[in-house]
């Protein structure tokens with residue numbers, strides 16, 4: 001198989017690392033990739049959102065599978081673009097149609113989808129500038145804290161949790177007034193759920209599905225889950241509090257009706273469904289759907305997947321996933337992200353990275369890195385993820401932390417408490 005992987009973060013390095021181990025992988029290209037993905041294939045300077053350029057590359061290089069890492073090309077319809085083109089429609093696209101990707105691309109769509117199917121989620125209302133007054137009244141009539149969400153994609157910044165009604169009203173007006181551009185022309189206001197979050201990944205060919213190892217990510221910049229939200233500072237897998245009873249509820253109440261719902265909508269879905277869940281009491285609720293794998297969760301999920309990922313993805317594209325079996329590594333995985341000082345605010349790039357040759361016992365997955373004149377340099381806020389496997393997640397975190405000390409770059413920062421709450 002000739003494979004094109006779209007994206008260039010830690011998630012994509014984990015995909016490239018895993019897929020390149022498969023005897024079925026003949027050639028791997030990554031667009032745009034990073035210094036880490038270049039160890040496993042050929043980076044190509046293509047934007048994942050430039051469908052025409054991606055299509056031309058796919059034809060010229062006889063690509064058989066396109067694996068889409070990030071959500072944006074999916075929400076913009078890369079699946080549909082390929083299926084509508086005579087020369088491209090045979091290519092397997094790993095990712096949903098635009099209609100399926102709406103689960104992530106429109107929070108209002110996702111909420112209505114769940115409500116219609118009794119999938120457990122927070123109670124909500126949906127507002128536009130035309131019914132602003134109803135939105136203000138909704139804030140008056142519901143408990144604090146209250147959650148405001150931009151309907152569309154807002155680069156992970158579109159969710160606000162507010163503890164004061166006047167502040168919530170001001171934010172609603174600001175959002176509907178364009179605070180997040182077109183993404184917040186519509187706003188979902190929902191009840192705050194108090195519980196502990198975890199991530200469930202479902203691989204589906206649209207008919208059958210497999211549940212991948214469960215993970216939990218740590219999104220806040222500061223120790224003890226404090227400070228600003230980031231793309232993710234670390235993750236672990238499996239998650240000790242997700243037992244068989246909870247997982248059965250996830251499957252019966254959430255996974256199964258979600259797939260049935262997508263089939264009813266006739267929304268082709270051949271890819272990953274990422275369920276952002278929260279355990280409230282003994283029950284799971286959906287916080288959000290994403291139409292892709294998570295980052296940094298992929299950095300702990302794929303190292304625990306013993307099965308051949310390329311074999312699974314071919315089956316997804318061919319509609320034969322039913323015939324496959326997942327093999328999962330018993331050991332626990334943890335990942336710790338090294339980030340640039342200042343992130344998720346302003347930070348500098350271009351700092352030389354040293355000490356990778358000192359790393360022992362961890363897998364180094366690159367996110368924001370590039371090679372310039374033979375020197376490895378930082379090229380983003382999240383720089384490198386260090387993933388370790390051990391008998392329990394605490395030992396895995398310890399191993400990643402020991403290696404986090406060995407890797408050096410100016411203004412390196414990382415959290416030392418991944419898994420602290422478990």
Ligand code: AMP
Pocket residue numbers: 122147149156159190191192193194197276287288
């Ligand atoms: P989202 O982008 O929808 O995942 O929201 C970002 C983060 O906001 C989530 O990971 C949660 O930590 C938090 N969040 C979102 N919705 C709720 C809610 N209804 N109750 C509590 N926390 C929430």
Ligand code: GLY
Pocket residue numbers: 217231232290293294295296297
């Ligand atoms: N880890 C959260 C995300 O990928 O959106």
